[in-house]
Amino acid sequence: MPDLANSRTAHSLLQLMWLASPALPIGGFSYSEGLEAAIEAGLVHDEASAADWLVHQLHLTQTRSDIAVIAQAIPAWRAGDDARVQALNDWVLVTRETSELRLQSEQMGQSLVAWLRNQHPGNVAVDTLAQLSGRTPSYPVAFALAASLTGAPLADCLLSYAFGWAENMVQAAIKAVPLGQSAGQRILARLASEIPAAVQAASLLENNERTAFSPMLAILSARHEHQYSRIFRS
Incomplete structure (x- = not known):
């Protein structure tokens, strides 16, 4: 039987589970990333439309933008390439198409920096992240550092x-549509089946192939900034 108590693989896996947990105190639960505005506009109204919306968002925005950034930032952190990290962070911040999407990335990035300082006191890379040439650390770049410190393979x-x-x-869909827990689990199962392909596609993107072009999402996010009744910050 493997010695899990001394297994580097087990330690890395647990660290990644921790980073993926909604319990991580970075405020991810307070954002819907345009979903609430899509519900207000009638584009999302039930389980099927919510599932379709999130699958499209995974492939059209996350894969081509944030996951692709993380795929490139993790090797940069591990190589100590601060200039590359800075360039990726700058790209994230300047390509956010609305103020609320940028504020989300900045708030979650800063919160993750605070968490990292607590978990890794005195770590040089964490200090570098906190002082990115006058820029606020973005969430994808901060997550990339946290993930790189686990020692886990890039794909994981x-x-x-x-x-x-x-x-x-x-969870945002369950609250805002609203949906039941069983519906939420079915949507999560569908997303889980799509994630490996999304991750594979993101990891193969070259530097000039990343894109944050999502016009419908940008329009909905801009509308959400002035939406009369809402429960999420984006």
Whole structure:
């Protein structure tokens, strides 16, 4: 029987599960990333439409943007390439198409920095993240550092991020549509079946192939900023 008490693999896996957990104190539960505005506009109204919306968002926005950034930022953190990390962080912040989407990335990034400082006091890379040339640390770049410190393989780190995103978004759908817990689990199962392909696609993107072009999401997010009744911050 393997010695799990001294297994590096077990330690890395537990760290990734921790990073993916909704209990991580970074505020992910308070954002719907445009879903609430889609519900207000009648684009999402039941289990099927919520599942379709989230699957499309996974492939069209997360895969081509945040997961792709994390796929490139983890090797940069592990190589100590601060200039590359800075460039990726800058790209994330300047490509957020609305103020609330940028504020989400900044708030969650700063919260993750605080968590990392608590977990890894005195870590040079964490200090570097907190002082990115006048820029606020973005969440994808902060997550990339947290994942890189687990020592886990890149693919596992990306799967962890994607599942954590999916779980938060399903919880948002359950609250805002609203849906029952069983419906939420069916949506999460569908997302889980789509995540490996999304992660594979993101890991193969070249630097000039990343994109944050999601016009419908940008319009809905801009509308959400002035939505009369809402429970989420994005």
